Amino acid sequence: xxxxxxxxxxxxxxxxxxxxxxxxxxxxxxxxxxxxxxxxxxxxxxxxxxxxxxxxxxxxxxxxxxxxxxxxxxxxxxxxxxxxxxxxxxxxxxxxxxxxxxxxxxxxxxxxxxxxxxxxxxxxxxxxxxxxxxxxxxxxxxxxxxxxxxxxxxxxxxxxxxxxxxxxxxxxxxxxxxxxxxxxxxxxxxxxxxxxxxxxxxxxxxxxxxxxxxxxxxxxxxxxxxxxxxxxxxxxxxxxxxxxxxxxxxxxxxxxxxxxxxxxxxxxxxxxxxxxxxxxxxxxxxxxxxxxxxxxxxxxxxxxxxxxxxxxxxxxxxxxxxxxxxxxxxxxxxxxxxxxxxxxxxxxxxxxxxxxxxxxxxxxxxxxxxxxxxxxxxxxxxxxxxxxxxxxxxxxxxxxxxxxxxxxxxxxxxxxxxxxxxxxxxxxxxxxxxxxxxxxxxxxxxxxxxxxxxxxxxxxxxxxxxxxxxxxxxxxxxxxxxxxxxxxxxxxxxxxxxxxxxxxxxxxxxxxxxxxxxxxxxxxxxxxxxxxxxxxxxxxxxxxxxxxxxxxxxxxxxxxxxxxxxxxxxxxxxxxxxxxxxxxxxxxxxxxxxxxxxxxxxxxxxxxxxxxxxxxxxxxxxxxxxxxxxxxxxxxxxxxxxxxxxxxxxxxxxxxxxxxxxxxxxxxxxxxxxxxxxxxx
Amino acid sequence: xxxxxxxxxxxxxxxxxxxxxxxxxxxxxxxxxxxxxxxxxxxxxxxxxxxxxxxxxxxxxxxxxxxxxxxxxxxxxxxxxxxxxxxxxxxxxxxxxxxxxxxxxxxxxxxxxxxxxxxxxxxxxxxxxxxxxxxxxxxxxxxxxxxxxxxxxxxxxxxxxxxxxxxxxxxxxxxxxx
Numbered sequence: 001x002x003x004x005x006x007x008x009x010x011x012x013x014x015x016x017x018x019x020x021x022x023x024x025x026x027x028x029x030x031x032x033x034x035x036x037x038x039x040x041x042x043x044x045x046x047x048x049x050x051x052x053x054x055x056x057x058x059x060x061x062x063x064x065x066x067x068x069x070x071x072x073x074x075x076x077x078x079x080x081x082x083x084x085x086x087x088x089x090x091x092x093x094x095x096x097x098x099x100x101x102x103x104x105x106x107x108x109x110x111x112x113x114x115x116x117x118x119x120x121x122x123x124x125x126x127x128x129x130x131x132x133x134x135x136x137x138x139x140x141x142x143x144x145x146x147x148x149x150x151x152x153x154x155x156x157x158x159x160x161x162x163x164x165x166x167x168x169x170x171x172x173x174x175x176x177x178x179x180x181x182x183x184x185x186x187x188x189x190x191x192x193x194x195x196x197x198x199x200x201x202x203x204x205x206x207x208x209x210x211x212x213x214x215x216x217x218x219x220x221x222x223x224x225x226x227x228x229x230x231x232x233x234x235x236x237x238x239x240x241x242x243x244x245x246x247x248x249x250x251x252x253x254x255x256x257x258x259x260x261x262x263x264x265x266x267x268x269x270x271x272x273x274x275x276x277x278x279x280x281x282x283x284x285x286x287x288x289x290x291x292x293x294x295x296x297x298x299x300x301x302x303x304x305x306x307x308x309x310x311x312x313x314x315x316x317x318x319x320x321x322x323x324x325x326x327x328x329x330x331x332x333x334x335x336x337x338x339x340x341x342x343x344x345x346x347x348x349x350x351x352x353x354x355x356x357x358x359x360x361x362x363x364x365x366x367x368x369x370x371x372x373x374x375x376x377x378x379x380x381x382x383x384x385x386x387x388x389x390x391x392x393x394x395x396x397x398x399x400x401x402x403x404x405x406x407x408x409x410x411x412x413x414x415x416x417x418x419x420x421x422x423x424x425x426x427x428x429x430x431x432x433x434x435x436x437x438x439x440x441x442x443x444x445x446x447x448x449x450x451x452x453x454x455x456x457x458x459x460x461x462x463x464x465x466x467x468x469x470x471x472x473x474x475x476x477x478x479x480x481x482x483x484x485x486x487x488x489x490x491x492x493x494x495x496x497x498x499x500x501x502x503x504x505x506x507x508x509x510x511x512x513x514x515x516x517x518x519x520x521x522x523x524x525x526x527x528x529x530x531x532x533x534x535x536x537x538x539x540x541x542x543x544x545x546x547x548x549x550x551x552x553x554x555x556x557x558x559x560x561x562x563x564x565x566x567x568x569x570x571x572x573x574x575x576x577x578x579x580x581x582x583x584x585x586x587x588x589x590x591x592x593x594x595x596x597x598x599x600x601x602x603x604x605x606x607x608x609x610x611x612x613x614x615x616x617x618x619x620x621x622x623x624x625x626x627x628x629x630x631x632x633x634x635x636x637x638x639x640x641x642x643x644x645x646x647x648x649x650x651x652x653x654x655x656x657x658x659x660x661x662x663x664x665x666x667x668x669x670x671x672x673x674x675x676x677x678x679x680x681x
Numbered sequence: 682x683x684x685x686x687x688x689x690x691x692x693x694x695x696x697x698x699x700x701x702x703x704x705x706x707x708x709x710x711x712x713x714x715x716x717x718x719x720x721x722x723x724x725x726x727x728x729x730x731x732x733x734x735x736x737x738x739x740x741x742x743x744x745x746x747x748x749x750x751x752x753x754x755x756x757x758x759x760x761x762x763x764x765x766x767x768x769x770x771x772x773x774x775x776x777x778x779x780x781x782x783x784x785x786x787x788x789x790x791x792x793x794x795x796x797x798x799x800x801x802x803x804x805x806x807x808x809x810x811x812x813x814x815x816x817x818x819x820x821x822x823x824x825x826x827x828x829x830x831x832x833x834x835x836x837x838x839x840x841x842x843x844x845x846x847x848x849x850x851x852x853x854x855x856x857x858x859x
Binding site (some may be wrong): 315319556638655 | 718724739741769
């Protein structure tokens with residue numbers, strides 16, 4: 001059962017997200033019927049699923065909401081800001097209900113009651129105005145259903161003190177009820193035993209309750225009567241006078257009408273009424289059904305664990321294939337070489353496919369962003385519109401996961417510090433409504449995400465003053481614009497004097513930068529005072545595979561990210577040994593260099609000719625000296641695990657074709673770490 | 682479930698480091714590998730010998746001898762890598778332990794286990810769950826979790842402890858004399 005409940009939770013989370021998404025969209029297009037349908041559908045599945053898996057609070061809560069949107073669907077309730085506010089708050093509450101079913105937290109309970117009240121208030125104000133005049137209006141209300149009940153108590157039912165009429169009364173309290181009593185089983189007067197019950201009933205009941213609650217009415221005499229409860233149609237037929245008339249006529253003529261006869265009558269009348277509404281309903285139904293179907297076919301849910309496993313297997317396959325190719329080449333058998341080549345081709349395709357699977361469009365994060373912008377701008381009394389371009393850009397799901405928090409933080413900054421208040425914007429001749437644009441696009445093997453706001457921009461003087469005050473820089477330090485802006489990424493740097501609830505606590509951009517660095521992302525900042533700020537994030541497409549340059553030092557293989565490598569020079573060993581200034585002249589240019597064999601404390605012994613790999617570090621070119629360059633290598637990156645987390649210069653490991661492990665070097669870290677050591681010395 | 686039944690097992694894998702025999706609960710042991718090529722990780726602590734390829738995953742290998750303050754392991758035909766699963770900061774991780782040789786699997790009842798010695802031991806008793814006497818020899822039952830999760834500082838301390846011990850042979854007398 002827990003398994004199903006968890007499954008439901010997963011599904012419910014999806015539904016809630018979908019709901020939130022649709023709600024945010026509908027804010028701008030209040031007339032969009034499709035969106036209303038989508039909202040309604042999401043609520044409906046939440047309600048149904050909730051009830052089925054024992055999330056009764058959630059189910060009940062959603063039910064009320066659904067009622068509201070039912071009215072919206074019928075055009076009786078307009079989408080208003082107030083309605084959306086309540087709904088969005090309710091959506092948040094639903095998320096809580098999913099995890100805290102029993103109201104362990106009294107605050108949640110209070111919220112629950114409060115929200116439910118608001119919803120019913122809205123609901124009441126609408127339903128009062130809504131007189132049920134239209135005969136077929138109720139057709140659309142799919143929560144009211146009509147039931148046929150056949151109830152024939154045993155003749156000696158009175159012996160227990162049961163009065164069948166009370167039961168009928170109770171039925172009546174469930175909804176609109178038409179009772180047809182049948183007296184044809186009453187014997188002649190002299191044969192009547194007054195202690196016995198001869199009457200039986202046929203009842204038409206239109207109610208919101210389900211079959212169970214109807215049969216609950218009869219619970220005490222269940223075994224003392226013949227009882228049949230059958231759902232006829234999903235609307236209230238008691239309101240259709242013609243149907244009722246015909247049935248009661250039949251009931252008088254015959255002993256009992258029976259469900260079949262009733263269904264026939266109902267059918268007859270509903271066919272006759274080809275009201276435009278009905279057609280519309282059919283149209284909307286046929287319009288919405290296929291899309292649901294498409295959803296089912298076009299995607300399936302897979303747990304991320306399984307995906308990780310798939311990725312691991314593919315990585316292993318790629319590694320094994322490298323071995324096979326190596327062996328085939330060595331063996332010199334043409335047949336084997338052909339097979340190896342095929343395997344190589346297939347595994348490459350498989351790899352590309354598998355990597356493709358774990359890519360997720362940025363779109364998935366957008367709902368949260370939109371929500372944040374909406375809520376926050378309201379809270380801060382600013383008018384901000386958030387747009388996104390290139391939302392279809394895909395990234396590895398692990399990157400997406402770690403990207404959301406930093407981006408939320410950046411957006412918070414944009415709204416809090418970036419966008420000015422409406423009055424200030426007016427003074428500056430800017431449109432009152434601020435704009436935040438999120439732009440994502442591919443650039444080579446990277447994805448760039450830009451967040452641009454047309455707000456106040458950053459005041460370079462202020463940043464500088466702050467940096468001097470915090471003794472980060474000297475008064476005389478001359479910094480370029482870029483360098484000045486980069487100061488905001490330092491820990492504990494915030495130029496806003498007041499700490500707001502939103503941002504400005506000094507744990508800001510540095511955390512963003514660090515978080516992004518964890519996923520090999522880089523941040524760049526550009527800002528123009530009073531024009532706006534643009535923040536660019538560069539991310540690798542995937543974390544698990546890199547193009548690298550395979551090199552050898554002593555008996556160990558190392559891999560450097562190809563993107564960092566600029567040039568490779570061969571040089572004589574004598575050029576790199578015993579140099580105090582650690583500079584080497586290549587092509588007439590001077591390069592600082594690090595002799596990795598020495599830096600890595602590897603054993604003595606060296607090649608006569610060594611290779612200098614020039615890598616870029618910040619704005620400089622720095623040489624790393626290795627024994628031998630083997631070539632380009634596409635590597636499946638594997639983590640070294642917890643035990644090596646302190647070895648920052650190694651970003652991971654990969655398994656080579658011959659089964660040995662090669663370490664992947666983080667050239668930036670190597671240079672920054674070694675240069676520090678040198679200074680300390 | 683399966684794991685629970687394993688951890689309550691009273692079987693211990695014994696292995697030797699130099700002259701001493703240690704044992705670890707088999708519930709922690711996943712695999713025993715022959716010695717293979719270990720890729721060294723530069724700038725890592727001495728006892729972190731490097732990494733190996735364990736069927737596609739990268740497995741860190743610890744030189745248990747260095748960890749216990751002995752001289753580095755010399756590779757012989759008997760040298761083995763014992764792959765264990767230990768909990769570290771709430772996460773289960775796999776780690777390989779380099780040992781001089783693997784001996785046997787012993788059945789040891791809880792009642793046979795004696796508390797670790799508090800005085801006169803070369804090894805920090807916090808790493809030792811208990812001692813047991815087998816064939817007139819004492820075997821130390823190791824708490825592998827603690828052995829691997831302790832970082833370099835503690836093991837360095839042990840190293841210095843041991844080197845101090847050597848020094849102590851000469852020096853303490855001087856100090857007491859003074």
